[in-house]
Amino acid sequence: MPEAPVVASVSGRWSAAKRDHARELFIEITDLPVADPRHKIIRDDLIEMHMPLVEHLARRYRDRGESQEDLVQVGMVGLIKAVDRFEVARGLEFSTFATPTILGEIKRHFRDHAWAVHIPRRLQERNVDINKAIDSLTRELQRPPTIAELAKRSELTDAEVLEAMDAGRAYTATSIDAASGSHAGGDSPYDRIGGDDLALEAFELRESFRPLLAALPERERQIIMLRFFKNQSQSQIAEQLGISQMHVSRLLATSLAQIREGMRDN
Amino acid sequence: MNPNNVGPLPQPSDVTLSFRAITANVALARTMAAALAARTHLTIDQIEDVRLAIDEAVSQLINDCDEQTHIHCDFTETAGTLLIRVGANTRTGLPPATDTFSWLVLAALVDEVTAGADNGIVQLELRIRRPASVTV
Numbered sequence: 454m455p456e457a458p459v460v461a462s463v464s465g466r467w468s469a470a471k472r473d474h475a476r477e478l479f480i481e482i483t484d485l486p487v488a489d490p491r492h493k494i495i496r497d498d499l500i501e502m503h504m505p506l507v508e509h510l511a512r513r514y515r516d517r518g519e520s521q522e523d524l525v526q527v528g529m530v531g532l533i534k535a536v537d538r539f540e541v542a543r544g545l546e547f548s549t550f551a552t553p554t555i556l557g558e559i560k561r562h563f564r565d566h567a568w569a570v571h572i573p574r575r576l577q578e579r580n581v582d583i584n585k586a587i588d589s590l591t592r593e594l595q596r597p598p599t600i601a602e603l604a605k606r607s608e609l610t611d612a613e614v615l616e617a618m619d620a621g622r623a624y625t626a627t628s629i630d631a632a633s634g635s636h637a638g639g640d641s642p643y644d645r646i647g648g649d650d651l652a653l654e655a656f657e658l659r660e661s662f663r664p665l666l667a668a669l670p671e672r673e674r675q676i677i678m679l680r681f682f683k684n685q686s687q688s689q690i691a692e693q694l695g696i697s698q699m700h701v702s703r704l705l706a707t708s709l710a711q712i713r714e715g716m717r718d719n
Numbered sequence: 720m721n722p723n724n725v726g727p728l729p730q731p732s733d734v735t736l737s738f739r740a741i742t743a744n745v746a747l748a749r750t751m752a753a754a755l756a757a758r759t760h761l762t763i764d765q766i767e768d769v770r771l772a773i774d775e776a777v778s779q780l781i782n783d784c785d786e787q788t789h790i791h792c793d794f795t796e797t798a799g800t801l802l803i804r805v806g807a808n809t810r811t812g813l814p815p816a817t818d819t820f821s822w823l824v825l826a827a828l829v830d831e832v833t834a835g836a837d838n839g840i841v842q843l844e845l846r847i848r849r850p851a852s853v854t855v
Contacts, residue, residue, distance in 0.1 A: 587763065596852055597764040600757035611757055618763075662820050681820075681827045687764050702767035709771060709824060713778055716820070 475502055479541035499536050500529075506548055507532050510555050514563070520581045524559055531558035576620040582607055583617050584697055597688050597698070618699060665715040673708040676701060732793035732804075740784035740807060745777050748792050752803060755794045756847065759801045760855050765847055769801070772828040776805045776843045779821055783809040783841070799849035800830075806842035814841055 478495050485492040504525075511524035535551035586606045590598035598606075604614045666674055672694070679685045679693070680701075687705070691698040736751050738744040752773040756766040773792075780790055784807050793804040814834040815822060825832045831846040849855075 594852070596850060597762040599760045599762055599853055600766065601760055601855075603763070615754060615757055681824055684827065687767055698763065698767070702770070705767075705771055706774065709775065710778075712820065713775070717782060 471502075475499065475547060476541065478502075479539060479547065483541060496536060500533060503532055503536070503547065503551065504529070506551060507555055510552065511559060514559060519562070520578075520585075523581075524562065527558050527562040528555045531555035534558075576617055579607075579609070579613070579617040580620050583609075583614060584699070587698065591688060597686075661716065662712070665712045668715070669708050669711065673704050676704050677708050677712075680705060732795045734794040736792040736794075737789050739786065740781045740788045740790050741786055742778070742781060744790070745774055745781070748773050748777050748790075748805075751792070751794065755796070756801055759796050759799065759847075760849055760853050761801065761847060762850065762853065765849075768828040769803075769845075769847055772825055772832075772845055772847075773803060773805070775821055775824050775828070776803075776845065779815050780805060780807045780809060780841065780843070783807075783811055783813075785810065799853075799855075801847045801849075803845040803847075804842060805845070806840055808839050809841045812836055812839040812841065815843070 478499055482492060482495045482499070485495070507525055507528035508521075511521055511528050514524055515521055531554040532551060535547070535554040538554075539545075539547055539550055541547075583603060586603050587598060590602055590606060594602070600611050600614050603609075604611045607614065609617075666677065669677065676690055676694070679690045680687065685693075687698050687701045691701045694701070734751065734755060736748060738747055749770050752769050753766055756769045761769065777790060777792070784790070788807055788809070790805065790807045793802075793806075795802045795804075814836040817834075822832075825843075825845070829845045830848045831844075833844045835842055835844075
């Protein structure tokens with residue numbers, strides 16, 4: 454079935470009364486100071502009211518290996534921005550105004566979380582499920598799960614879980630610190646990790662090791678420091694940096710290989 | 720570290736893998752180690768660490784081997800502990816130094832690492848224990 458244009462299909466399902474109601478709310482909120490309790494109530498109403506638009510737009514990308522929930526969540530960021538920026542006096546339909554902002558957020562998500570190599574969709578989806586299972590089981594068990602526990606939770610065989618986790622290693626998530634080195638603001642997760650070179654002092658090969666460590670990108674260097682000089686587990690590092698444990702493992706593997714190569718060339 | 724660690728295994732190994740000492744073969748050892756770590760019911764953190772550890776151990780040996788040499792990997796599970804032995808007939812016949820980053824990495828990734836050399840054969844032993852909180 455060909456997809457109807459988004460604005461028409463969403464507005465089309467809306468009754469004229471509902472559209473008018475949204476419009477009235479936008480008019481009301483325009484004159485309300487943000488501190489007014491009523492401002493928050495109306496804002497929340499408007500956001501909730503337009504959630505179907507986000508769901509609709511997210512569904513366009515349903516076959517790309519990201520979970521629908523994740524995409525809706527990302528799209529919601531766009532919706533909230535749109536609600537806050539919308540100027541009803543300009544006479545534009547809200548859905549027309551909001552659609553590019555929501556799509557922008559969803560596309561940015563894909564740009565930041567691109568699959569590095571082609572992975573069959575089945576594996577991509579499985580990978581998303583397994584990552585969720587890892588999160589929930591880690592919370593429940595208070596430790597990282599085993600493959601058997603993951604398999605049971607995801608209703609897969611051990612081999613299928615291992616296969617999907619291998620696929621996960623081909624997945625790159627560059628969003629975490631895309632502008633590495635250039636950020637001065639202090640809102641990157643890395644700013645929470647203090648640089649600590651003390652452990653390195655005791656380390657005899659530091660003369661040849663230091664430049665190799667310094668050659669790594671900031672994030673990779675931090676991960677090496679946390680794992681090997683601060684003895685944090687991969688899961689702990691993942692949580693601290695807001696990335697998946699599989700991603701930490703992947704970055705560690707690449708960094709170690711790079712350091713090994715450098716050592717050999719010395 | 721016991722420098723004279725090369726000796727018979729406590730029991731016959733469950734799996735033995737042997738391959739020519741070239742970098743392209745490291746992935747074989749890695750995949751095998753991960754699969755056996757999963758079978759030992761190690762946690763996913765440990766499995767990932769085992770992958771990195773075998774990378775490091777095998778790469779170390781390959782650096783000190785001619786391409787025609789074979790690297791031998793023995794995998795044995797005993798009571799929730801996965802023992803991995805990696806050995807080869809190396810050029811120097813010397814066990815790896817322990818004041819290197821590489822050794823620090825190995826020590827951080829597994830519960831126990833030892834190295835030994837005997838008559839030109841260098842061997843690394845890695846032990847990874849299943850946490851008591853995992854019920855099998």
